[in-house]
Amino acid sequence: MSSILSVQNLNKSFGNKHVLHDVSFDLKKGHIVGLIGPNGAGKSTLMKTMLGLFNYDSGSVKIAGETVTPQKHESLSKVGALIEYPGIYPFLTGWDHLQLFADGDHQLIHIQKIISQLNMDSYIKRKAKGYSLGMKQKLGIALALVNFPDLVILDEPMNGLDPQATKDLRDLIISESQKGTTFLISSHILSELQRLAQDLLIIDEGSIVQQTTMHELLASQGKQTIMLMTSDDKKARELLKKAKFQTTPDPRVEVVAKDDETMPEVLRLLIEGGVDVLDVTRLEGNLESSLLEVLKQSRIKKRLAEEQAE
Amino acid sequence: MYTLVKQESFKLTKKVSTWISTGFLVGVEILFAFLSRIYPQTFVPANMFESLYFARPIIIFYMIAAAATIITMEFQYGTMKQVLYRRYSRGQILVSKWLAIFLYTLYWYVISTGVALLLKAMLFHHTLSIHQGAGDGMSIFTRGLAISAASFVSLWLLLSVVFLLANLFRNSAAAVSVGIIGYFAAYIVTQLLTILIQKWDWAKWNPVTMTLYPSMLARPGYYQPLLNMQGWQMLLGNLIYIALFLGIGYYVFNRRNV
Ligand SMILES: Nc1ncnc2c1ncn2[C@@H]1O[C@H](COP(=O)(O)OP(=O)(O)OP(=O)(O)O)[C@@H](O)[C@H]1O
Ligand SMILES: [Mg+2]
Numbered sequence: 001m002s003s004i005l006s007v008q009n010l011n012k013s014f015g016n017k018h019v020l021h022d023v024s025f026d027l028k029k030g031h032i033v034g035l036i037g038p039n040g041a042g043k044s045t046l047m048k049t050m051l052g053l054f055n056y057d058s059g060s061v062k063i064a065g066e067t068v069t070p071q072k073h074e075s076l077s078k079v080g081a082l083i084e085y086p087g088i089y090p091f092l093t094g095w096d097h098l099q100l101f102a103d104g105d106h107q108l109i110h111i112q113k114i115i116s117q118l119n120m121d122s123y124i125k126r127k128a129k130g131y132s133l134g135m136k137q138k139l140g141i142a143l144a145l146v147n148f149p150d151l152v153i154l155d156e157p158m159n160g161l162d163p164q165a166t167k168d169l170r171d172l173i174i175s176e177s178q179k180g181t182t183f184l185i186s187s188h189i190l191s192e193l194q195r196l197a198q199d200l201l202i203i204d205e206g207s208i209v210q211q212t213t214m215h216e217l218l219a220s221q222g223k224q225t226i227m228l229m230t231s232d233d234k235k236a237r238e239l240l241k242k243a244k245f246q247t248t249p250d251p252r253v254e255v256v257a258k259d260d261e262t263m264p265e266v267l268r269l270l271i272e273g274g275v276d277v278l279d280v281t282r283l284e285g286n287l288e289s290s291l292l293e294v295l296k297q298s299r300i301k302k303r304l305a306e307e308q309a310e
Numbered sequence: 311m312y313t314l315v316k317q318e319s320f321k322l323t324k325k326v327s328t329w330i331s332t333g334f335l336v337g338v339e340i341l342f343a344f345l346s347r348i349y350p351q352t353f354v355p356a357n358m359f360e361s362l363y364f365a366r367p368i369i370i371f372y373m374i375a376a377a378a379t380i381i382t383m384e385f386q387y388g389t390m391k392q393v394l395y396r397r398y399s400r401g402q403i404l405v406s407k408w409l410a411i412f413l414y415t416l417y418w419y420v421i422s423t424g425v426a427l428l429l430k431a432m433l434f435h436h437t438l439s440i441h442q443g444a445g446d447g448m449s450i451f452t453r454g455l456a457i458s459a460a461s462f463v464s465l466w467l468l469l470s471v472v473f474l475l476a477n478l479f480r481n482s483a484a485a486v487s488v489g490i491i492g493y494f495a496a497y498i499v500t501q502l503l504t505i506l507i508q509k510w511d512w513a514k515w516n517p518v519t520m521t522l523y524p525s526m527l528a529r530p531g532y533y534q535p536l537l538n539m540q541g542w543q544m545l546l547g548n549l550i551y552i553a554l555f556l557g558i559g560y561y562v563f564n565r566r567n568v
Contacts, residue, residue, distance in 0.1 A: 014567075048391070052395060053391055053395060053568045070400060070564070070565075071401070074399075075397070076395055077396070083395075088387060088389070089387055090387070091324055092321070096320075100320065100321075101396075103396070143392065
């Protein structure tokens with residue numbers, strides 16, 4: 001079976017500014033894929049190109065096997081999207097918006113379902129010009145999901161959402177993905193993405209730097225950290241420093257574990273030094289530090305390659 | 311396509327300005343009908359009826375604004391992306407907007423003609439007959455319809471330019487100003503135009519001449535020799551320019567980055 005979305009050797013420029021370089025990837029059906037990278041990396045540009053909003057120089061974008069171009073893109077009937085910020089008509093109500101963009105069978109049922117899933121009942125019949133930032137954002141997400149499409153593309157969907165709305169959205173994304181919907185989500189809120197995404201596309205300066213799974217990335221970059229609560233943090237830090245353990249600048253006592261031996265060594269050292277250990281936690285590698293590390297490495301590699309080319 | 315036109319019309323009906331401007335148009339017609347009843351020497355009832363109680367210029371201004379905003383509104387509210395990334399092609403989206411504006415133009419002409427007939431029946435029941443002769447074998451009613459049809463055509467010439475500019479600049483101010491200037495341009499430069507046309511006959515085929523089509527129907531004896539043109543030539547010229555400007559707008563819209 002062909003993948004729901006396949007991008008091959010995509011190149012895109014604005015004038016003589018080359019923004020996407022030979023981007024290629026496939027999305028697996030039913031997966032939640034995070035698209036991450038620094039500001040200006042080309043995330044929104046990539047998404048817009050996939051949605052037929054931009055012309056591209058070369059390469060191909062296929063949704064369910066059909067090519068997407070700005071002129072022709074019937075396969076977008078299988079796609080829902082929210083790019084950058086929601087487009088809202090101030091003179092229409094939220095309900096009017098959903099009605100306008102609902103498509104296919106069971107429109108009314110779908111509209112009612114998405115409203116209750118995102119908890120929008122209280123204001124959905126009001127004119128959108130009176131909506132708050134988060135209300136508009138939720139309406140934008142509802143518009144992306146109202147047709148319960150096969151592929152959902154969300155650019156910064158958590159922008160401006162309160163904790164409850166963030167949780168509602170997370171639950172909705174997970175339950176829809178279990179039913180087979182594929183999600184491509186870009187976000188700078190990495191802690192949130194870490195809880196959602198299974199696969200990751202890391203993009204920097206318009207190129208895909210790494211395509212991997214969340215698990216692999218965290219494991220490979222997983223510099224595990226041991227966090228300690230002690231009866232005397234100051235003394236503990238001194239002891240660790242003397243014994244040449246690597247600590248972190250964190251105000252809590254944290255030791256970087258080089259191997260499996262580190263934990264018992266640290267505990268022995270502290271107890272023998274007369275410090276009581278109250279609690280010990282192993283911190284998993286997190287997405288933020290892993291991402292920064294990957295980006296650093298890839299930029300170093302790129303500079304080296306450039307220097308060699310000269 | 312039917313769905314898209316319905317969606318565009320839905321947006322129009324939900325705008326408060328649509329209903330306010332309808333109220334205003336009806337108000338103006340009523341005002342001029344009463345003026346014509348009270349001061350029949352200044353506001354000659356037959357002429358006033360023929361001019362739909364001053365409705366036509368108002369319709370033209372409304373439609374210039376409506377054609378510009380139906381495009382620029384989507385850029386202004388950031389909704390163009392959402393409108394485009396659906397299964398419909400770019401061409402279908404643009405054509406649906408043209409059709410919605412076409413229907414909207416019809417709406418205005420039907421309303422204004424209906425109100426004019428109603429006012430005539432109420433205020434001039436015994437003093438004015440719509441079958442009264444208006445020269446050239448036409449009654450004031452058929453003459454009124456003919457002028458409406460001609461102004462409809464030349465209005466669309468203006469609208470095709472407005473569509474193109476709204477597309478190019480994404481800004482309704484620019485598109486509306488050029489539309490309104492276009493409306494007055496012909497009257498302002500009529501003299502210059504006639505001098506040019508007397509000198510070089512082919513100069514009559516420029517788009518500004520075409521906007522004089524309804525004026526020519528209203529005063530055929532005056533304009534025909536001046537512009538050296540027949541009614542059918544004017545109609546043809548209008549249609550060709552409309553197709554040309556809409557065509558360029560279509561090309562631009564299909565190729566732009568949103
Ligand atoms: N319409 C445009 N015209 C010219 N350049 C553009 C345009 N849109 C984006 N760019 C350029 O393309 C590059 C990628 O921009 P893009 O918006 O895709 O970044 P992003 O990864 O989404 O960043 P962010 O995290 O800030 O949203 C940037 O260098 C930007 O300046
Ligand atoms: Mg972006």
